[in-house]
Amino acid sequence: MAVAAFVLAGSCGAASEKGADPARVIAAFKRAGIPVGEVVIFTAATDPNHLLGRPHLYTAKIAWADKRHPKERTDFGTIEFFSSAADLEARETYVESTEKNDPLLKQYVYVDDLALMRLSFKLTPSQAAEYQVVLAKVEAQIA
Numbered sequence: 508m509a510v511a512a513f514v515l516a517g518s519c520g521a522a523s524e525k526g527a528d529p530a531r532v533i534a535a536f537k538r539a540g541i542p543v544g545e546v547v548i549f550t551a552a553t554d555p556n557h558l559l560g561r562p563h564l565y566t567a568k569i570a571w572a573d574k575r576h577p578k579e580r581t582d583f584g585t586i587e588f589f590s591s592a593a594d595l596e597a598r599e600t601y602v603e604s605t606e607k608n609d610p611l612l613k614q615y616v617y618v619d620d621l622a623l624m625r626l627s628f629k630l631t632p633s634q635a636a637e638y639q640v641v642l643a644k645v646e647a648q649i650a
Contacts, residue, residue: 529569532586532622532645536571539641544572544583563594565623576629584638586624595623615639620646 529548536543547553549568551560558564565587573583589595599618602625606612615626615635619642626635 529567529586529588532642533569533571535641535645536638539637541637541641542574544574544577546571563591563597564589565594565598566590573627573630573634575634576627579627579629583629584624584626586622586642589621589623592621595621599623617642619643622646 533543533546547570549555549559549570554568559568560566567588568585570585571583572579576583587598589598595618599616602616602623606614606616613628615624615628615630615632617624617626617635617639619639622642624638624642626638630638
């Protein structure tokens with residue numbers, strides 16, 4: 508089954524109501540030397556979870572591959588952007604409860620301002636921390 512989505516090329520992307528522009532975050536990862544591969548910026552029509560833009564859920568979503576793991580898909584890392592802390596906290600609670608019930612779904616989960624970032628456990632802790640540091644800087648510039 509083919510999934511249509513926007514693949515990042517340049518600086519296009521939809522910004523969330525309050526928070527980072529997904530394309531800006533990816534550009535910051537690349538400027539920091541993180542080997543980001545293919546990037547997908549989802550729309551309400553292409554979000555595989557069908558949650559983008561729904562009430563009390565995320566307002567923007569991106570996913571990407573990491574070139575250190577070339578056989579992995581573009582959902583190696585993902586960030587969901589929210590318009591309120593309450594909405595983000597509800598999603599974070601859901602993600603963490605899902606992980607507890609299925610250890611195969613274990614991933615790094617980072618929250619910064621109104622962004623929820625999830626990264627594959629195939630990254631080392633120091634590799635995951637690279638993403639966390641850059642996301643924090645981008646979100647701090649916007650807040």
